[in-house]
Amino acid sequence: SCWFVYKYDNDVSKSLKLIWFDKRFFSQNLKMVRVKNRYILVQFMCNNRSETETFALTSRQVGTFLQQRIEKYYGEFGIASMLRLHVIYFNEKTRLCIIQTRHGPHRFVTSILPLLTVADTESVRYRTLYVGATLQQCQKFVARYQQNYVNKMIGSYRGEAQRERFIEDVTRVKQI
Template identity: 45%
Template sequence: MVRFKNRYITVEIVCPYVTEDKPLYLKPKIFHDTLLAKIQLLHGDFGVAAVTNGFLTKYCNENTRIAIIRSRHGPHRFVTSSLPFITKIDTIL
């Protein structure tokens, strides 16, 4: 039996259009798809194929604006290298 190692990444989502006192309505699926699209853009098909198995956006909090991402050990480098390049999530408002 093989044990899979996972890496968890915590991300704070900053949105200048929504003030801090209002909740940020962002579904985990939208954030997940945006991150996969950015990985596709930066690392191509190999990056998406490596990340897809075991990749999950586990949590998105509306009030604290924190998201938790799970990825397998190894391809987590594709995820962490793509995060700084996400500047816009289209369906945030």
């Protein structure tokens, strides 16, 4: 079995040549490459809101905003390398966000986060809390962080119903 591929000739006439490839050549010489991802845990710190107020922003808005800023600071090379940028987790209560990128270009995201001061129309600071190789390790860090957040903030809520609602809001996971 074989493949036929059309290829442009270097001739001025740009004529097409029919090239024959043997499948055995490709199966012996080409190997799969492992794709490494990095997961960046970011917290949004609102300058003009208290910690108890929710932050109404969707994960899609965060993703498009980050892609626009990467294009602004790194140009076409930056945006081309960040085609695999996904916001896979966003919690409005704790303002935590997990961003999935490819290994290597993840440095573009981590380098522009301190430069950003706005999210949507809000004045915001971005804190990079964790950069991990697996989503499972990142989720473990989120669970520990949310438990510390609950322990810190639970005293400000009166009544059992408010506390239960607060804990439910904090531990809720919103995904795309």
